[in-house]
Amino acid sequence: MGYSCIRIERERDGYEVxxxxxxxxxxxxxxxxxxxSPCEPxxxxxxxxxxxxxxxxxxxxTSAMDIALPADTxxxxxxxxxxxxxx
Numbered sequence: 001m002g003y004s005c006i007r008i009e010r011e012r013d014g015y016e017v018x019x020x021x022x023x024x025x026x027x028x029x030x031x032x033x034x035x036x037s038p039c040e041p042x043x044x045x046x047x048x049x050x051x052x053x054x055x056x057x058x059x060x061x062t063s064a065m066d067i068a069l070p071a072d073t074x075x076x077x078x079x080x081x082x083x084x085x086x087x
Contacts (some may be wrong), residue, residue, distance in 0.1 A: 006061070006068050014052045017060060019068040021047045 024045040031040035047057040051057045 006065070006071050008057060011050070014050055015054065015057045017049045017051065017057060018046055019049075019064065020045050022067060022070060 004020050004022075004025075006017065009016045009018075022045075024043050024047075028042050028045060032041065049060065051060065
C-alpha cells in the first residue's frame, strides 16, 4: 500500500480498514539517518481498524477521510508550484 490511501477489506465477521497515519508518515520522513547519530527506526505508517458493520465503516470514513487522504500531497504540492511558475 502506498502513501495516503485507505483500503477496505471484507472479513468473515466484519470489515478491516487500513489507512495511512499521517503523523507516522511525517515522523518517518523527518527521521535522522546520518552516520553521526543513531539511526531512528522506520515505522510502518499503515494502521488497521476492525468494524462489525458497514455503517460503522462509513461513519469512520466520513471522519477519517480528510485526515488519511490530505488534499496536499507531495505530488499535488509540486503540481501547484509548477502551475505558479508557468504564470
